[in-house]
Amino acid sequence: MFRDKNIPVQAEIIAIGNEVVSGLIQDTNAKYLSQQLHLLGINVSRITAVGDDGGSISSVLESALRRVDIIITTGGLGSTHDDITKDVLARFFKSKMKVDEKVLAMLESAFKVREREVPEGVRRQCEVPESAEVLYNEKGTAPGLLFKLDEKKIFSLPGVPLEMEYLFNKYIYPNLLKLQRGVIVHRIIKMVGLTEASLWEKFGPVDPLEKLVTVASLPSFLEVKVRLSCFEDSLDFAKSRINKAENMVMESLGGWVYGKDNETLEGKVGELVKKKRSTLAVAESCTGGLLGHRLTQVPGSSDYFLEGVTTYSNEAKVNRLGINSKLIREYGAVSEEVAIAMAEGIRRTSGSDIGLSITGVAGPGASYAKPSGTVFIAVSDLRGSHCEVFRFHNDRHKNKEKSAQAALDLLRRWLLNSIKRHI
C-alpha cells in the first residue's frame, strides 16, 4: 500500500561511547527510544554507535542530518574525562559556551543537601552551548540539550538509562507529539514451546496476514514472539486491522499463546491462580530460586504465592519436604518420582492449594546418572499430580532459565486443563 502523504517521520539514534563500540557494556537506550518513538508514529530508520571521538561523532551527525529530521544522541555528557559530546556538538553547531545559571543552582543545591562542595568536574556541567535549549535534569548532573537546524531537531541526552528516560519523557515526548502524522500500532503475541520455523509451518500461508499488517517473528531461547504492525491515518482503523490479524494468528496458534504485548508468563500464571482463588508454593532444586523469583516479579503476588523452598541438598529435600530418602536412593534426586514427591511435599508442608516443583541437572557436566540439561517438572493439586521431563543442553545459566520458563508454562497449561504431551 503506497502512502504518499503519510510516510512516518524518520528519526535516527546515535549512541556515543567507547564502552558501547568496544562491547564492554550493552547499550539499551536505543531500544527504549525506538520503542517510544514508534508509539508516536515516528520511524527509527537507523541506530549508530560510535566511540568518544569527535571526528566520528561529527561525521555520523552530518550524514544523519542529510537523511532524517529527528536525531537523538545518548552518552558522552558525563563529567569524566572521556565525555566529549557537549564540546563536539558546540563545535558542530558553531556555538560558544555560556554558563546556565539554573543548572548551576541545581548542582549547588544537590550538593548542599549532601553537605558538600560541587566538585570542579561536575561544576562544568553548567556550561552549555549558547544555541542549545537546555533540558534540565533533576535525576543527575548532566543536562540534556536541544539544537534546532531549519526544521530539524537534534536532542542530546546523557547515557545513564534512568536520566535518559526521564529527560525523554519530560521534554522529547511532548515535543514530538506535535509532529505525529499517523499512527503505528503494534501487537505482540507470545508463545512458549514452538520454534520459529514450526510456528510458521503450523500457521500456513502468510500472505493473507501480510495484506492486513506487517509481520515479524522474534525467536529467543525462551519463547517466540510474533509482532504485527500497522501504520494508518487513524488509531481506530489501525486497531481494527491489528485485531483482525490477531484473530487470524489466534485461530491457528492459540493453544501455544500465553499472552500479548506487555503480558508476562508469570503474570498470566498469577492471574490464573488468582482467578481460581488458589494459593501456590514451589519447591526447586537446580533452578536455585529462579522460579520463585519469576513468580514474585508480579506486583501483588503475595496474594497467592505463599513460599518457595530450594532444596538443593538431598537432606533439605527430606527435611523440608518430607520426601522419603529411599525414593531418592532408588530413583535419584533427578527423577519423575522425586519431582512429584517435591510438588506434593511443598503443597503438604506449606498448606498451599497448588505445588509446583523442578528437579534437574543444571550442568555443566553430568555428576548424576542423568545428562546435563535433564529436568523434571511436576505440578500437584486437588486433581492429582503430573510430571513432564525436558531435555535441555549443557549451559548451566540457560538450563536454569529454560527450566523456570517450562515450569511456568506447565502450570499455565495445567490450570487451563490443556495438558498434553510436550513437543
Added chain:
Amino acid sequence: MFRDKNIPVQAEIIAIGNEVVSGLIQDTNAKYLSQQLHLLGINVSRITAVGDDGGSISSVLESALRRVDIIITTGGLGSTHDDITKDVLARFFKSKMKVDEKVLAMLESAFKVREREVPEGVRRQCEVPESAEVLYNEKGTAPGLLFKLDEKKIFSLPGVPLEMEYLFNKYIYPNLLKLQRGVIVHRIIKMVGLTEASLWEKFGPVDPLEKLVTVASLPSFLEVKVRLSCFEDSLDFAKSRINKAENMVMESLGGWVYGKDNETLEGKVGELVKKKRSTLAVAESCTGGLLGHRLTQVPGSSDYFLEGVTTYSNEAKVNRLGINSKLIREYGAVSEEVAIAMAEGIRRTSGSDIGLSITGVAGPGASYAKPSGTVFIAVSDLRGSHCEVFRFHNDRHKNKEKSAQAALDLLRRWLLNSIKRHI
C-alpha cells in the same frame, strides 16, 4: 602515544532487522562481536543497525567499506519472508546464486532425523551467491557467507545469537587471528557500594593512571566497573602496564573491589565460603528466590549451598524458620529484628554454618509501615549476627536485584571481616 605502524585493524558491525531498529528486540550480537574482535586487537569503530531494507543495507555497507577492512553483518539470513540480507549482498557484489550441495545435504539430513521433508522456505537456504565462501552452520539452517573485495572481508552471519557465536568461533576468529598486528589487553575492576562520581573522587587525579592505560568507568544500577585498556606490540608489555595500573586502582579503592574481569560477586562469595569450609543457607522474602538463584549460578555451588527458603507469607516465616510470631507483630515483617531472626532461623533449621537473610518492601507502593525499597539484610554465623538496612526506590524489579546484590556484598564483607557502615 602515536603508533604509526601499530594502529589496530578497524572493523564495523552492521545489525540488520526491523525488529532491532524498531526496538522490539535488544540486539546483543554487536556487543559479543566487539568484545571478541577486541581480544584479537581489532578495533570496532562503528556499529550500525538498519531495517530489512535493501537500499539502507547497501548504503551502510558501501560507506563502511570506505572506512574499514573488516565488516560483519548479522541478521536477515533466516528463511522467513522478511529475510533479505543474502539477496542484497548478492546484488551488491554482483553475484549470481547457485545451489551449494553441502548445505542442501545438511538440511536434508537435519530434517530426515525428524522424519520430515525440508520445507520449501528452508530449502532455499542452500542457494548462495557464487562469489561467496560458505560458512557451514551446524547449529541452524542459515549458512553464513564471506565475501572478499580487494583486501577487505565482509562476513555475513545469521542473527540468532547461538548460531552467530558458533560461526564466529568456527570461521571468523581463526580467519582474523592472522591479521593481528598488536595486542589489546583489558582489565575490568568491579566494585559495589560506590557511585561513579564518588569512585573518581576517592581515587584522586587520574593523569598518572592515564599515562599507563586508557581508563573508563562503567556504572550500572548494581555496581561500577573500571576498565583499563592497553594496546601494545607485545602481550608481555601490555600486561605489565595493565598490572601497574591495576595496582594503582587497588591501592586507593581496594576495599570496594570484589573482583576483576569475568569474576562475579556470587562466584567470589562462593570462593570465600568454600575457603572457610563452611556451608550456606539463605532465607528470603521480598527477593522471592533471587538470592538463591544468584548463588546457584556458580558451577559447583552444591558443595556449600544447602538450601534456600523464600518465606513470603508471615506463616511461612513462623513455620519454616521458627520465628516467634510476636516478633513479627511487634516489629513488622520488614525489620532488623525479623531479618536477624530469619538469618538465625535458616542457620538453625538447615544446619548450615552461615545464614543469610533478606526482608523488605519490594514495591510498588508501601503496603507496610515502611516505604517501598526499605530492605533489611542480615547474616549469622558462629561469630554472631549482623544486620544492615538499605533504602532503595520504588521499582519492584530493581529493588529485588539491588537487594540480592547488597546481600551478596554484605556476606562478602562479613567473611572478609571488613564490615563497616554502608555508605
